[in-house]
Amino acid sequence: MGSKRWVLAAMIGAGLAAGAWAQKEQRQTLTEAQVEKIREAGIYPNIRIKLYTDFLDERAERIKGLTNQGKARGRAQRLDNELQDFSALLDELGSNLDEYGDRKADMRPALKRLNELAPKWLGILKALPGELTFDEARKEAIEADEDMVDQAKRLMTEQDTYFAEHKKAADQEREEPQ
16 A cells, blocks of 8 residues: 555656646746836837837847857757747737737837848848757748748738828727727
């Protein structure tokens, strides 16, 4: 009877350890302070898009900095993590753009900056020499950035056309029924 309890206790302990390990492995793409800034931006598209653009630019600069470190210890794993976080942030921004675009929010000021920076990020990602450790994350980040470049350009064109026809709706956070 005692050995069965020991086995049961060992299984429970292993399960708890696995759960703790899985929690530790979950990465947070934004710091608590950054998450708070996003929350404070609330429903204001230009502020929120600007914040995501700033966070992505910071992340791209970190990736660029790691690129210049040669074969420093731990560099490849850090690059893999940064690239995964970069892709996740691009996805979050893309979701925000979809939501704000659907409600006809005037995002042109924020889109202008995003359209300027997204190609720069793509250049940083493409200049990064491929390594087995982070090559998959690099490819995903490049694809996500290319998608963002296309989405931002398309949205800017749509917004320019829409707000040329609906001048009263310009500078609004959402389309108001008329």
